[in-house]
Amino acid sequence: MLYPTPRLTIDAPIVARLLPRISDLTVTLMTAAVGSFPGLDAAPEGHFTDFVMPMVVESVxxxxxxxxxxxxLTDEEIAQTIVPLTEYYTEQRVPLRALISGGFVVIAAALEEAFGSARPEDMADVLALNRFMLDYVGRAMVILFEAHPDIERSVYRIERHARRALCAALVSGAPFAALAVQADMMVPERFDLIALHVAATAVTDPKFANNLSRRRVELVQLELDQIAGTTALHTFDGRAGVALLPFDEQPPDPVHLQRLAVNLTTHLGEPVIMIDYGSVTRDDLPSASTQALEFAQLAAGLGRPAGLYGTDDLLLEYQLVRPGRVRDRLAARIRPLLSQKHLLEALEAHVRHGWDRQRAAEEIHLHPNSLTYRLRRIAEITGLNPLHPHESRMLAAALIIHRLYPASAALDERPA
Structure with missing residues (x-):
């Protein structure tokens, strides 16, 4: 017992008054069970009756x-109704928080029905009934918490696999109609496109790499579901991928997306770069997805901190690193510096601090005059003067290319 109170008996007056009203009581509890979950009360009349009513009757x-x-009640008796109801409502996309809240709504309705007819002389029976219900709800919540994760994985596994396959088809331009049926989705004409990239900061033991990737995919799916529910699609494989959110007239809230990047960085244990690419038509998804992933990889390669970025934040760098002979020739301008690390370090500090010689010198523990001497040496060696605005920008561009594509800077510079 939870506390010393009389045990409820079948001939107690409060019970005797309830028994003739069992049919009405089950209808009341069923109405409370359905009405407590947002959206389900708008379903057609009788939609839930065939399944929920027998469960309510069996509980009573x-x-x-x-x-x-x-x-x-035994745990087995409680589980006979709690587990099937959990499965049923999970299939109806009722989240765990709403499921728990709904359970308490039903218990409150049952107590209200019982206590509504109580009289002063029924106080001992009221306490006994209250103890009985508290014992029931406490163990029912334990059963619910233990069963829900497995139920959710089972219910969503097939659908989530179909949604990933659907997303892969959309971003590759492959036929998707059959996959949309499997995923139980109407595919919209537009999506809000997001690219995800995890910047690797640690080496993963190959024995655990697959398990880690699967866990990361699950975490990304759960976080995306918080934003767009089961309409969110993604191709994330544990390291990179795109997410598609059904297009709305209002773009995704940047605050929510930034929070998503923070949450994923926390849960995945490594910095997560997110690119908000904006709205894209279904036909443009293949090319846009490729470009969005390139932006994400670029941000990670440049050492940008974890977080949310727009394409405008990386336009210059993206254009600079487009493949081609011009890119390679520009990167080659700093090739003579690669063997002189002190000069390369001075140039990087100079570029980072944008002409602030004092801060640049402090960063690499030099006197400002010594930094100026090194910058002049760079001008002599490369033919580009870091102290000249235009030539300094060219050197900065060459550094970006070298950082992302070190092999480019090693190419011989030959006349065009």
């Missing part, structure tokens, strides 16, 4: 049998 009858036997 099990409670009656246990009272007649002078005992509490």
């Amino acid at each position: 009858l099990a409670a009656q049998r246990s009272v007649e036997a002078g005992r509490d």
